[in-house]
Amino acid sequence: MRELTFVEATLEALDSAMARDPSIFVVGEGIGERGGNFNTTVGLYDKYGPERLCDTPISERGFVGMCAGAAMTGTRPVVDFMFFDFILDAFGELVNQIAKMQYMSSGRLKMPILLRGAIGIGHSAATHHSGSYYPIFAHLPGFRVVVPSVPSDAKGLFATALQSDDPVLFLEHKSLLFNRGEVPEGEYTIPFGQARVAREGTDCTLVAIGSMVDKTLAACERLAEEGISCEVIDPRTIAPLDMETVLASVHKTGRLLIVDETFQPCGVGAEISAQVIDRGFDDLDAPIRRLNGAHVPTPYSPTLEEAIVPEAAEIEQSIRDLLAE
Amino acid sequence: MPESEQLLALYREMLIIRYTEEQLARSHQMGLIHGACHTYVGEEAIATGVCAHLRPDDAVFSTHRGHGHALAKGVSPHEVIAELFGRSTGCSEGRGGSMHLFKPEVGMMGTSGIVGPCILQATGAGYSFKLLKSDQIGVAFFGDGAVNNGAFHEGLNLASIWKLPTLFVCENNMYATEVPFAYSAGNPHVGNRGPAYGMESVTVDGNDVLAVCEAAGEAVQRARGGEGPTLIECRTYRTRAHAEGMRDAGYRTPEEVEAWKARDPITRYNGWLLENEEAGPETLAAIEAEVKEMVADAEEFARNSPWPEADTVSEHVFSQR
Numbered sequence: 001m002r003e004l005t006f007v008e009a010t011l012e013a014l015d016s017a018m019a020r021d022p023s024i025f026v027v028g029e030g031i032g033e034r035g036g037n038f039n040t041t042v043g044l045y046d047k048y049g050p051e052r053l054c055d056t057p058i059s060e061r062g063f064v065g066m067c068a069g070a071a072m073t074g075t076r077p078v079v080d081f082m083f084f085d086f087i088l089d090a091f092g093e094l095v096n097q098i099a100k101m102q103y104m105s106s107g108r109l110k111m112p113i114l115l116r117g118a119i120g121i122g123h124s125a126a127t128h129h130s131g132s133y134y135p136i137f138a139h140l141p142g143f144r145v146v147v148p149s150v151p152s153d154a155k156g157l158f159a160t161a162l163q164s165d166d167p168v169l170f171l172e173h174k175s176l177l178f179n180r181g182e183v184p185e186g187e188y189t190i191p192f193g194q195a196r197v198a199r200e201g202t203d204c205t206l207v208a209i210g211s212m213v214d215k216t217l218a219a220c221e222r223l224a225e226e227g228i229s230c231e232v233i234d235p236r237t238i239a240p241l242d243m244e245t246v247l248a249s250v251h252k253t254g255r256l257l258i259v260d261e262t263f264q265p266c267g268v269g270a271e272i273s274a275q276v277i278d279r280g281f282d283d284l285d286a287p288i289r290r291l292n293g294a295h296v297p298t299p300y301s302p303t304l305e306e307a308i309v310p311e312a313a314e315i316e317q318s319i320r321d322l323l324a325e
Numbered sequence: 326m327p328e329s330e331q332l333l334a335l336y337r338e339m340l341i342i343r344y345t346e347e348q349l350a351r352s353h354q355m356g357l358i359h360g361a362c363h364t365y366v367g368e369e370a371i372a373t374g375v376c377a378h379l380r381p382d383d384a385v386f387s388t389h390r391g392h393g394h395a396l397a398k399g400v401s402p403h404e405v406i407a408e409l410f411g412r413s414t415g416c417s418e419g420r421g422g423s424m425h426l427f428k429p430e431v432g433m434m435g436t437s438g439i440v441g442p443c444i445l446q447a448t449g450a451g452y453s454f455k456l457l458k459s460d461q462i463g464v465a466f467f468g469d470g471a472v473n474n475g476a477f478h479e480g481l482n483l484a485s486i487w488k489l490p491t492l493f494v495c496e497n498n499m500y501a502t503e504v505p506f507a508y509s510a511g512n513p514h515v516g517n518r519g520p521a522y523g524m525e526s527v528t529v530d531g532n533d534v535l536a537v538c539e540a541a542g543e544a545v546q547r548a549r550g551g552e553g554p555t556l557i558e559c560r561t562y563r564t565r566a567h568a569e570g571m572r573d574a575g576y577r578t579p580e581e582v583e584a585w586k587a588r589d590p591i592t593r594y595n596g597w598l599l600e601n602e603e604a605g606p607e608t609l610a611a612i613e614a615e616v617k618e619m620v621a622d623a624e625e626f627a628r629n630s631p632w633p634e635a636d637t638v639s640e641h642v643f644s645q646r
């Protein structure tokens with residue numbers, strides 16, 4: 001099969017959706033003629049013109065609020081933040097308006113808005129360009145939160161997001177954006193709330209998110225040489241979260257480690273652990289473990305940056321520790 | 326008109342910024358700078374002309390393009406270059422990099438990776454100083470891009486209604502990354518927006534250090550005297566790419582770039598000093614040589630500085646009292 005980057009994969013999904021649905025438009029800084037800071041809209045300006053590829057001033061609260069109004073009145077905005085960090089300037093619009101609009105209007109209004117941006121730590125981007133923040137949004141009722149780990153998922157999930165009538169946050173890790181992977185031709189969708197089993201195994205269950213999936217698979221590869229068999233689950237969407245797949249796996253393995261670059265307190269791992277304890281307590285042969293990035297703002301210097309992100313060796317050690325329990 | 330000695334100090338300050346930026350650009354190409362690097366080349370007259378009036382206890386709040394502000398406010402090239410190299414001797418001990426340069430000891434309250442907050446924080450400094458009955462002032466430097474952000478509207482209005490001792494210095498270099506200000510602003514003038522907020526405002530040639538210096542002098546005096554804030558629009562241009570390593574084509578013409586290079590603030594000021602016999606060529610050459618050596622020394626210092634220790638990474642999330 002042909003290989004595409006994440007960026008090329010979502011661009012394909014966006015292009016075909018825009019060709020079919022004239023109500024879709026994209027806003028953001030540099031997403032017009034320039035094609036996006038991360039090349040997320042390359043070529044679309046020439047095809048669809050400046051009204052559907054709308055370059056904005058640096059007015060995050062302004063254009064997010066504007067897109068809420070647009071989504072309530074018959075169009076489908078896609079907001080491209082380049083760095084996801086910049087969404088925080090629009091937090092009030094998101095939490096008080098966008099997330100609640102369908103509920104407040106007792107379902108008569110829809111909120112088909114797609115908000116995308118690059119997340120994650122790497123390349124000394126420092127603390128204003130390294131945030132992920134998805135647990136915050138997953139905490140709130142009303143958002144769909146997508147964090148893909150391979151280009152083929154990115155394409156299918158992006159296509160689903162473009163058809164969704166709910167607000168969707170689509171978050172891609174910066175270090176993955178230009179990674180290549182096999183991507184099917186043509187249009188397809190992947191439903192939200194359906195995890196992908198990235199590797200099957202019997203000794204322990206690993207839930208890994210975003211950029212942690214590849215690192216976790218690398219750790220499992222090494223352990224496999226010693227006959228240790230790990231199962232790796234990529235939830236793909238944090239909200240909704242596919243707990244059935246996790247519970248079925250823990251039922252088989254009895255052991256669970258959650259690997260996530262974002263902060264541990266009140267995070268995705270905490271939620272998964274609580275649900276497994278609640279619904280799968282008798283399946284557990286060991287305490288549930290979490291491995292996260294350090295609970296600090298992201299430092300600039302490479303020596304500090306390296307120290308806060310879980311790497312394959314650290315994941316491997318955490319798996320060994322879990323198996324020794 | 327500043328005294329002779331001050332005139333030369335302006336020249337020296339602009340050179341410190343220029344040579345440091347050129348060094349950083351070379352270091353970036355060599356891979357010594359791991360993160361982003363937005364240079365201030367072409368805009369040196371603004372930070373120099375404004376900061377000439379500031380004391381170490383005045384508070385400067387800056388942007389992503391903030392090396393010049395830090396240097397003009399008194400952070401040494403050694404600490405700036407070391408910070409961009411990610412070393413523990415940098416002004417933020419390697420935690421920040423280009424977009425998080427801090428040295429509160431000299432009133433450098435931070436460069437920023439987010440466009441906008443500097444305007445509000447300088448307003449807040451003005452509030453503090455008013456409350457404390459001090460004659461200190463707050464200064465925000467920001468680009469034309471920030472003018473379209475809600476922070477501009479809210480900050481200027483707050484400073485105006487409470488007559489805060491704050492300077493709002495807009496560095497209008499005509500583009501926000503690749504987006505022309507003429508496209509993104511319904512009113513393409515910044516300097517005439519002051520009256521909309523009930524505030525003094527002025528537009529100056531941002532490539533003329535003496536013009537900036539004069540306008541800033543009046544604004545600083547107004548602020549220290551309790552007469553409220555001023556908005557200063559400085560018309561300027563960045564002659565390098567938005568950030569090092571980024572493409573710099575397709576959105577502006579080579580002719581436009583060349584025309585602005587011909588208005589280079591340092592070359593112009595050099596000519597002015599000679600023409601008005603404020604300094605001879607030997608004096609200026611000596612300053613150039615001294616600054617060159619200082620920046621070379623700073624680079625060497627940075628390159629030989631230690632990396633931050635990984636086990637310090639969790640320090641300073643909270644106060645350590």
Ligand SMILES: Cc1ncc(C[n+]2csc(CCOP(=O)(O)OP(=O)(O)O)c2C)c(N)n1
Pocket residue numbers: 029058060086089389390438439440441467468469470471498500501502567
């Ligand atoms: C809130 C926010 N949105 C977007 C960005 C991305 N960004 C960084 S610099 C920049 C352009 C800034 O233009 P301007 O304010 O004119 O400053 P200049 O780079 O021209 O000096 C943009 C859009 C950001 N840093 N912060």
Ligand SMILES: [Mg+2]
Pocket residue numbers: 468469470496497498499500501502
């Ligand atoms: Mg600008």
